[in-house]
Amino acid sequence: MSEPDAAYAFGDSAPASERLALVARIFAPSTRSLLARLPARSGRRVLDVGCGPGHTTRLLAEVCGDAHVIGLDRSEVFLAEARRDAGPGGPSFVHADVTTPPLPHAPADVVYARYVLSHLGERAAVLRGWFETLVPEGVLVMEEPEWIEAVEDVLRRYLQITSGLMAARGGELYVGRELGAMARALGGRVLHDDIALVSPTTGDVATMFGLNLRAYRDDPWVLAHYDAATLDRIAAGLAAWRTLTDRGRIRWGVRQMIVERSSGLP
Numbered sequence: 001m002s003e004p005d006a007a008y009a010f011g012d013s014a015p016a017s018e019r020l021a022l023v024a025r026i027f028a029p030s031t032r033s034l035l036a037r038l039p040a041r042s043g044r045r046v047l048d049v050g051c052g053p054g055h056t057t058r059l060l061a062e063v064c065g066d067a068h069v070i071g072l073d074r075s076e077v078f079l080a081e082a083r084r085d086a087g088p089g090g091p092s093f094v095h096a097d098v099t100t101p102p103l104p105h106a107p108a109d110v111v112y113a114r115y116v117l118s119h120l121g122e123r124a125a126v127l128r129g130w131f132e133t134l135v136p137e138g139v140l141v142m143e144e145p146e147w148i149e150a151v152e153d154v155l156r157r158y159l160q161i162t163s164g165l166m167a168a169r170g171g172e173l174y175v176g177r178e179l180g181a182m183a184r185a186l187g188g189r190v191l192h193d194d195i196a197l198v199s200p201t202t203g204d205v206a207t208m209f210g211l212n213l214r215a216y217r218d219d220p221w222v223l224a225h226y227d228a229a230t231l232d233r234i235a236a237g238l239a240a241w242r243t244l245t246d247r248g249r250i251r252w253g254v255r256q257m258i259v260e261r262s263s264g265l266p
């Protein structure tokens with residue numbers, strides 16, 4: 001583990017990294033569709049805030065062609081993985097607390113954030129800091145959960161624990177619901193605002209949730225609110241579903257927004 005993080009509940013252990021690889025695979029198609037909407041400009045500087053092990057950063061580098069793409073994160077463990085996987089000539093990675101402006105390498109043409117704001121407190125101020133990192137006509141691109149619908153009790157129980165833990169750290173799992181109002185308050189031009197529907201296989205979701213439960217089950221808040229038998233029951237239920245290939249037991253609504261910082265705005 002790297003330095004203790006006051007806010008990020010899921011850590012940077014091996015299961016946390018494995019989970020993010022699965023997150024990357026599950027959500028790559030909806031992220032690609034969003035990135036295809038970016039206004040085409042060359043020579044751009046792109047910041048991936050809260051980049052983790054660099055899955056989103058590499059996707060941005062692929063989509064943005066000749067742009068200089070830089071991933072920012074607080075976890076040295078994830079940054080080391082990201083640098084290893086980027087290879088020569090790939091994106092670069094810098095240690096930073098993305099809640100504290102100015103961000104390294106500012107100003108940027110694109111600031112991108114996926115599943116990061118949901119882990120942070122003081123979200124309106126953080127969002128403003130990111131927005132003010134942009135050059136005129138630069139764009140802030142965000143993806144966050146609006147809702148997650150699960151029909152099975154074991155999945156719903158996992159989501160209850162996860163959202164409770166995130167809230168205890170000042171975050172909000174379903175931060176997509178706040179995003180529209182916060183983004184509009186920035187005063188930029190909303191170029192895109194929609195909800196992407198994602199319906200992964202039961203096996204992928206069970207594996208992803210099981211890894212996260214392993215990553216956070218010794219957290220003091222979790223231990224204070226859930227007994228070991230309950231956590232074991234959920235872990236066993238998820239483990240039993242790891243090979244299922246059906247879809248429809250769980251669906252994500254991911255709020256996706258692109259907001260442009262208009263020229264002439266402060």
Ligand SMILES: C[S@@+](CC[C@H](N)C(=O)[O-])C[C@H]1O[C@@H](n2cnc3c(N)ncnc32)[C@H](O)[C@@H]1O
Nearest residue numbers: 008050051052073074075096097098099114115
């Ligand atoms: C759920 S992961 C998302 C990673 C990546 N955006 C993706 O979609 O694969 C959240 C990331 O935000 C990072 N993070 C949380 N709080 C942060 C902060 N204050 N400054 C920088 N990074 C932070 C964590 O270390 C973690 O890598």
